[in-house]
Amino acid sequence: MRRDSKLSSVLHLLLHMAHSDRPLTSDELAGFLHTNPVLVRRTLAGLRERGYVGSGKGHGGGWIVTADLHQVTLRDIYDAVGAPTVFAMGNRVEEPTCLVERVVNQSLASAFDEAEALLISRFAGVTLAELSERFNTQYAQHRGAPHVHHPEPD
Numbered sequence: 570m571r572r573d574s575k576l577s578s579v580l581h582l583l584l585h586m587a588h589s590d591r592p593l594t595s596d597e598l599a600g601f602l603h604t605n606p607v608l609v610r611r612t613l614a615g616l617r618e619r620g621y622v623g624s625g626k627g628h629g630g631g632w633i634v635t636a637d638l639h640q641v642t643l644r645d646i647y648d649a650v651g652a653p654t655v656f657a658m659g660n661r662v663e664e665p666t667c668l669v670e671r672v673v674n675q676s677l678a679s680a681f682d683e684a685e686a687l688l689i690s691r692f693a694g695v696t697l698a699e700l701s702e703r704f705n706t707q708y709a710q711h712r713g714a715p716h717v718h719h720p721e722p723d
Contacts, residue, residue, distance in 0.1 A: 572657065573653040573654065575612070575650045575651070575653055576643075576646060576647055576650055576653060578602050578604075578612075579612060579613075579616070579646055579649075579650055580643070580646060580697075580700065581601060581602065582598050582601065582602070582609070582612075582613070582632075583616075583621075583622070583634060583646070583697060584697075584700060584701060584704055585598065585601055586598075586622065586632055586633055586634045587634045587638060587697065587701055588701070588704065589633075591629075591631070592624075592625055592629065592630055592631030592632055592633045593631045593632050593633075594606075594630070594631040594632070595607075595609045595610045595613075595631075595632070597631070598613075598632060612650070613632055615649055615650070615651075616646075616649055619645075619649050620635060620636060621634065621635065621636040621641060621645070621646070621649065622634055622635055622636075623635040634697075636697075638696060638697040638698035638701055639696055639697075639698040640696070641696060641697045642692060642693050642694070642695060642696050642697075643691075643692035643693070643695045643696075643697075643700075644689060644690075644692035644693035646697075647689065647692050655684075655685045655688055655689075656681055656684070656685065658677075658681070660673075660674045660677060660678070662674075
């Protein structure tokens with residue numbers, strides 16, 4: 570089963586935009602993710618509606634971060650990208666008639682709900698500014714090494 574990487578992808582783009590000294594085009598941003606610019610525009614349009622990013626048209630146009638990185642959390646971005654399902658696991662049958670399967674479903678649902686709530690609460694405690702600071706630290710440690718995007722394996 571393929572994992573939903575929308576949150577990771579959007580965070581990747583936001584950090585590139587935050588560290589750019591100019592607006593980045595959809596084509597440039599799509600290149601970072603090895604994806605289609607239309608998909609980037611569609612995704613960022615939802616973030617623009619929430620005031621996290623802005624875009625300009627024409628020569629010199631592109632996408633920029635408009636929100637204060639100290640005020641936006643991973644939870645905010647998680648919600649903005651549609652709160653994707655955290656776990657790929659699930660129940661074999663949602664409405665079982667078998668009592669054994671009902672007990673299994675109840676147990677799994679409880680564990681999944683607790684784990685998801687913990688993860689999402691952790692998202693709320695991490696700001697984009699913290700991610701930016703981590704990037705700055707790692708970038709300083711690797712100064713001189715090329716910062717190149719290579720195609721990711723499928």
